[in-house]
Amino acid sequence: SQKLRCITPRCARRVGATPFPSDRSACMRRNALPDSEDGPPEDDSSWTQELSIFKARKNKPSQLASLRNYQAASVSKGNVVAVRSSIAVVEGLNNDAEVGTSLKFGTGDVTGVLLWRRDDNTVFALVNDDDRVAVGEVAECAFSGILQVADEEAGPQTKRKYKVACVPVGDALVGKVVNFCGIPYAEANAGPIGTDVLYPLLNATPSMEDRESIDSPLLTQVKAIDIITPLGKGQALQVSGIQGSGKTQLCIQAVMGQRGTGVRCVYAAVGCSKEQVAETIRALERSGCMEYTTVIVATEDRGLGEQYAAICYAASLAERVRDEGGDSLVVFNTVEALVKLWESITKSIQVDLNVAEGGDGGEELVEYEGMMISAQAAQRRIFFSSLIQRTARMHKRLKGGSLTGLFVVPGSPAQGRKPQMVDKVAHYKHLTEAQKAKLLKALEHQEASEQHDLNTEIVEEFMSMADGQVVLEHARDAATGGPKVDARLSVSRIGSRAYAPALADLASLVRFELAQANDAQLFAANAGTDPMARKALKRAEAVTAVLPQRPGTVCPLEHQVIQLLAVQQGILDNVPLEEVASVLEKITDEVLSLCPTAVAELQQTRMLTQTAKAAIVAALTT
Numbered sequence: 001s002q003k004l005r006c007i008t009p010r011c012a013r014r015v016g017a018t019p020f021p022s023d024r025s026a027c028m029r030r031n032a033l034p035d036s037e038d039g040p041p042e043d044d045s046s047w048t049q050e051l052s053i054f055k056a057r058k059n060k061p062s063q064l065a066s067l068r069n070y071q072a073a074s075v076s077k078g079n080v081v082a083v084r085s086s087i088a089v090v091e092g093l094n095n096d097a098e099v100g101t102s103l104k105f106g107t108g109d110v111t112g113v114l115l116w117r118r119d120d121n122t123v124f125a126l127v128n129d130d131d132r133v134a135v136g137e138v139a140e141c142a143f144s145g146i147l148q149v150a151d152e153e154a155g156p157q158t159k160r161k162y163k164v165a166c167v168p169v170g171d172a173l174v175g176k177v178v179n180f181c182g183i184p185y186a187e188a189n190a191g192p193i194g195t196d197v198l199y200p201l202l203n204a205t206p207s208m209e210d211r212e213s214i215d216s217p218l219l220t221q222v223k224a225i226d227i228i229t230p231l232g233k234g235q236a237l238q239v240s241g242i243q244g245s246g247k248t249q250l251c252i253q254a255v256m257g258q259r260g261t262g263v264r265c266v267y268a269a270v271g272c273s274k275e276q277v278a279e280t281i282r283a284l285e286r287s288g289c290m291e292y293t294t295v296i297v298a299t300e301d302r303g304l305g306e307q308y309a310a311i312c313y314a315a316s317l318a319e320r321v322r323d324e325g326g327d328s329l330v331v332f333n334t335v336e337a338l339v340k341l342w343e344s345i346t347k348s349i350q351v352d353l354n355v356a357e358g359g360d361g362g363e364e365l366v367e368y369e370g371m372m373i374s375a376q377a378a379q380r381r382i383f384f385s386s387l388i389q390r391t392a393r394m395h396k397r398l399k400g401g402s403l404t405g406l407f408v409v410p411g412s413p414a415q416g417r418k419p420q421m422v423d424k425v426a427h428y429k430h431l432t433e434a435q436k437a438k439l440l441k442a443l444e445h446q447e448a449s450e451q452h453d454l455n456t457e458i459v460e461e462f463m464s465m466a467d468g469q470v471v472l473e474h475a476r477d478a479a480t481g482g483p484k485v486d487a488r489l490s491v492s493r494i495g496s497r498a499y500a501p502a503l504a505d506l507a508s509l510v511r512f513e514l515a516q517a518n519d520a521q522l523f524a525a526n527a528g529t530d531p532m533a534r535k536a537l538k539r540a541e542a543v544t545a546v547l548p549q550r551p552g553t554v555c556p557l558e559h560q561v562i563q564l565l566a567v568q569q570g571i572l573d574n575v576p577l578e579e580v581a582s583v584l585e586k587i588t589d590e591v592l593s594l595c596p597t598a599v600a601e602l603q604q605t606r607m608l609t610q611t612a613k614a615a616i617v618a619a620l621t622t
Contacts, residue, residue, distance in 0.1 A: 005303070010386075011013060015367060018212075026241070026414050027129065030283055031137060037275065039481055040319070045557070047138040049334045058256040058442070059094065060522045062614055075305045076092055076093055076094045076140070076141075077092065077138050077139070077140045078090040078091055078092035078123075078138070078140065079091055079092055079133065079136060079138065079139070080105070080133060080134065080136060080137045080138075080139055080551070081122075081349055081352050081353070082135060082344060082347070082351075082352035083127065083130050083134070084137065084344065085130070085132075085304040085305060085344055086126060086128075086130045086194040086303035086304060086305025086323065087115070087124055087125070087126065087127070087303075087304065087344055087345070087348070088112060088121070088124070088125045088127045088130065088133055088139070089122065089123075089124055089132075089307050089348050089352050089353070090103075090125055090139045091121065091122050091123075091197055092121065092152050093114075093121070093123055093139065093140070093141055094120050094141050094160065094162075096116070096159065097114055097117075097123075097141045097162050098118065098162075099114055099115065099116065099361065099386075100113060100114060100200050100201065100202035100203070100204075101113070101114040101141050101142070101162045101163070101164060101165070102114075102141070102162070102163040102164060102165040103125050103139055103140070103141060103142065104139065104140055104141075104142055104523040105127065105132075105133050105137055105138070105139050106132075106133070106137050106138060109132070110127065110128065110129050110132045110133055110524070111127075111128055111142075111165075112126050112127040112128060112139075112165075113125060113126045113165035113181070113201055113202060113309075114141070114167040114235055114306075115202070116345060116383065118349075121217065122353060124345050124348070125139070125276070126305040126308065127305060128181075130303065130305070133266075138218075138470065139182065141162045141163075141165070142162060142163035143160065143162060143471065144161040144162055144163045145160075145161045146159070146160065146161065147159045147161045154211065161451075162557050164200050165200065165201045165202070166198035166199060166200055166201065167180070167181065167182060167198065167199060167200075167201050167313050168182040168192050168193065168194040168195040168196075168197065168198060169194060169198065169199045169316055169317050169319075170193070170195060170196040170197040170521050171194065171196075171197075171322040172193045172196075173193060173194040173263070173294045173295060173317065174291075174292065174293075174419050175290045175293070175294070175406070176193065176290060176294055176295070176506070177281060177295040177297060178192075178193070178294070178295070178296060178297070179296070179298065179310065180296065180298060180304075180306055180309040180310040180312075180313045181299055182194055182195070182313075185246065185295075185297045186275075187492065188237055197320060199316040199317075199319060199320050199487075201309065201312050201316060202312055202386075203315070203316055203385065203390065203485070205389040205390055206389075206390075206391075206394065207390045209250045209395070210394060210398055211234075211392050211393060212234070212235065212393045212394060212395050212400065213393070213497075214234045214235050214393050214467070214494050214497065214498065215232065215494075215497040215498075216232060216233045216393070216402075216501060217230060217231070217232060217233070217498050217500045218231045218232060218233045218235075218263065218327070218329065218402075218404050218498075219231075219257060219261075219500055219557060220253070220254040220257040220258075221253070221256070221257030221554035221557070222250060222253045222254050222256075222257060222472065222488075222546050222549070222554070222555070223332035223548075223549055223554055223555050223560055223563075224250065224483065224484075224505060224506075224544070224546050224548070224549075225237075225254065225470060225511075225512055226500070226509045226555075226560060227547065227560065227564070228347050228470070228485050228487050228507075228510075228511070228547065229468050229469070229470050229485075229490045229491060230489055230492050230494070230496075230498035230499045230500075230503070230507070231254075231404065231492070232389060232393075232399075232404075232467075232492075232494045232497060233327055233330070233393050233402035233404055233500060234387075234392050234394075234402040234403065234404055234467045235404055235405075235467045235468065235492075235494055235498065236388045236391040236404075236405045236465075236467045237404075237405070237406055237407070237466060237467060237468050237469065237470065237492070238407050238408075238409050238466040238469040238470070239251060239406055239407065239408045239409065239462055239469070239472070240409045240410075240411060240412060240413065240459055240463075240464055240469055240470070240472065241411075241412065241472030241473070241474075242410070242411065242412055242453055242474055243409070243410060243453060244476075245472040245473065245474060245475075245476070245483055246472055246476055246482060246483025246484075247333075247410070247472060247483070248276075248333060248408070249482070249551055250282070250470070250472070250481060250483050251331045251333065251406050251408060251551075252280065252283050252284065252331075253268075253551075253552070253553070254291050254329070254331070254406060255267060255293060255329065255331060256552075257290055257554045258292065259288060259289065259291075259292070259331060259554075260286070262317070262326070263292070263327045263328065263329050264292055264321045264326060264327070264328045264329070265289065265292055265293040265294075265325075265328070265329045265330075265331070266293065266294050266295075266296065266317045266318050266328065266330045266331070267280070267293060267294070267295045267296070267314075267327070267331045267333070267507045268296045268311050268313075268314035268328075268330065268331065268332045269295055269296065269297045269298075269299075270296075270297075270298045270301075270307045270310050270311055270332070270333060270334055270337055271298070271307055271333075271334050271362075271508060272299060272300060272334075273299065273338055273388045274299055277297055277299060280295070280333075283297060283552065285333045287552065294317055296310045296311075296313050296314045297310065298310035298311075298337075298410075302357050304337055304340055304344060304372055305341070307337035307340065307341075308337050308341050310390035310600060311332055311335075311337060311338070311387065313332050314458050315330060315387065315390045315405075316331065317330075317402070318330045318403045319390065319403060320458070321401065321403075322392070322394060322399060322401035322402055322403040323398070323399070324392070324399065324401060324403045325399030325400060326401050327401060327404070328401075328402070328403050328404065329404045329405075329406070330403065330404070330405045330406070331405075331406045332387075332405065332406065332407050332408060334408050334409075335384075335387075335408065335409050336410060336454060337408055337456075338383070338384060339454060339458055340608060341385055342380055342384070344381075346376075346565050357520040362553055366378050367597055368381065372592050379445030381461065381463075381465065381513045384462065384465060385465050386463070387464060388405070388407065388462075388465050390403065390405075391403050391404060391405040393466075400459055406483055407466060409458075409459055409462045409463075410453040410454055411453035411454040411456065411458070411459040412453070412454065412456070412459065412471065412474075412509075413456060413459055413460050413463060413471065413489060414456045414460065418578055434574030435558045442616025467490070467492070467493045468491055468492035468493045468494065469490060469491065469492055470485060470490045471485070471486045471489035471490050472484065472485060472486065473485070473486050477545075477546070477547075477548035477581075478578065479545070479577070479578050479579075479580065479582075480548045480549060480550045480551075480580045481550060481551055482548040482549050482550055482551055482579045483548065484544075484547070484548055484551075485545075485547055487511070487514045487544070488514075488518065492560075496508065500557055500606050501606055501607045502557060502561050502602060502606055502607055502608040503557070503560065503561065503564075503606070506559075506561065506564040506565070506568070506608075507563075507564070510543055510564065510567075510569065513536070513539050513540055513543055514540050514543060514544070516536050516540075517536040517537050517539065517541075522622050527592075538573055539567070539570075539573065541577060541600060542567055542572040542573055542575070542577075542580065543567055543575045544562070545572070545580035545581070546563055546567055546572070546580065546584065548581070550581070551582075556597050556603075557602065557603070557606060558592075558602045558603055559588050561602060561616070562587070562588050562591045562592075562616060562620075563584050563587070563588060565613070565616055565617060565620060566587055566620055569617065569620055569621060571587065571602065571620060571621075572584075585622065591616055591619045591620060593617055594619040594620075594622075595612075595615040595619050597611075597615070598611070598612035598613075598615040598616055
């Protein structure tokens with residue numbers, strides 16, 4: 001039933017007017033609509049405002065009309081066209097349902113979530129049990145109610161509201177290992193935990209107005225990241241390298257570095273074997289990381305849909321922390337599930353919908369973020385970036401929380417090394433044919449190992465969407481066993497804003513020295529005999545040897561500052577490369593004991609004052 005409200009006429013709210021004027025006809029005339037020939041009274045400047053208020057009230061949809069629309073609202077029933085790997089292709093669903101809408105299949109026992117929509121009213125949905133969904137089965141959006149929307153241009157509108165697929169993100173999940181539904185990984189018959197708080201599985205990315213610029217560092221205590229590619233709160237950083245280069249180890253060390261900082265961590269263990277999952281959990285437990293970390297598991301034997309849902313679930317968990325004003329770090333141990341899922345969608349378009357490759361305008365050039373690319377490539381970038389752009393530092397009016405992401409992309413960017421290496425081997429004069437064949441076989445073995453990774457185009461596409469990348473070299477460091485970063489290809493697009501103040505100047509000199517040595521090696525005519533070139537190469541070798549660290553260890557900020565100052569003072573110039581790691585550990589321990597006051601100041605302020613720097617340099621040179 002429609003409620004009546006007593007509204008005091010605006011004429012009664014003016015100065016000197018009584019609430020109920022005795023001249024009723026005057027009040028009626030004042031609120032009456034003018035004839036077409038009449039204009040606004042000359043003595044009433046607020047007539048236009050009065051008229052707009054009257055029209056808004058007159059055009060506002062009544063509750064009776066909304067009730068009739070609610071009762072008459074019909075949710076279109078679609079038909080399943082194909083099902084493969086937890087993905088269902090559905091035609092005929094409501095075209096106003098957005099990504100993330102909850103779906104029901106058959107009698108409602110099987111549920112799903114709308115994943116992707118095409119322009120021709122064909123949608124792709126994640127299904128929680130694809131074995132129970134058959135081709136031709138009915139699917140429909142889960143209807144929630146009717147929304148009354150007041151649009152200034154289109155006028156009042158009535159729209160359907162659908163249920164959104166949500167996942168548990170409560171505090172009970174801290175320290176737990178669960179699947180994409182929040183069910184404990186080792187307890188198949190248990191129910192979900194953390195259900196006191198729910199968040200959308202496919203949450204919308206924050207708008208530009210809701211974001212804040214990234215200018216606050218998130219220290220990982222991993223030298224390869226903090227020195228070469230500093231990580232800022234809210235940044236999306238890509239970690240690339242071939243199989244066995246140490247990507248997982250690097251990310252676990254970054255999680256270890258958040259101990260005691262208040263940063264909540266989420267680790268998405270997706271697409272790996274059960275043995276690898278167990279090894280990752282043991283590493284996190286040994287270092288005490290499970291006190292502030294949640295692990296989401298979807299092993300390699302699970303469908304692509306479940307793996308993708310686990311990735312999105314990890315982001316949803318971190319978004320809850322971000323939206324409450326906290327800082328979160330998410331490790332996506334591989335993006336391969338995204339790539340394979342998109343390939344599956346593309347294959348469904350071609351096979352199940354009988355659309356030839358590029359036949360639906362896929363090769364047509366469109367403008368996307370200032371670039372002219374094919375429509376198919378644009379759609380792929382939109383799909384990939386829907387996850388990457390969930391990382392953000394929120395505006396202060398939205399509590400200023402942050403979600404930082406480490407995206408592991410297996411593979412390497414194009415470098416043109418293989419043709420050069422093959423050509424060099426062919427022109428070696430002092431090698432026998434057997435030795436040349438052995439070298440070529442080693443190159444083939446390397447190429448075979450890289451076949452397990454994503455192709456170069458995909459790796460570089462993710463690089464263009466992320467806020468920076470850490471590229472690891474193929475071989476690990478011989479002295480420490482840790483991953484080696486390729487400083488030439490690694491970069492943070494946030495720049496010096498992401499550096500801790502104590503590292504800003506020191507790390508910039510590191511990059512300068514590495515670039516100088518590279519130039520000397522490439523362009524110096526007598527790089528082997530020129531004293532300046534040899535000095536630059538020697539210093540670059542020392543810097544490169546400083547960056548790796550032993551597996552399962554972290555390097556606090558004060559340790560990094562001491563070691564970089566040791567490099568700048570030339571202390572490591574004559575140290576054999578295989579001994580640099582052990583010498584650095586000894587030097588660091590000595591400086592910590594000689595100048596505790598400077599080290600304590602550095603720990604508390606994260607700034608390197610002239611007094612503290614002088615004390616550390618004096619301890620290094622004595």
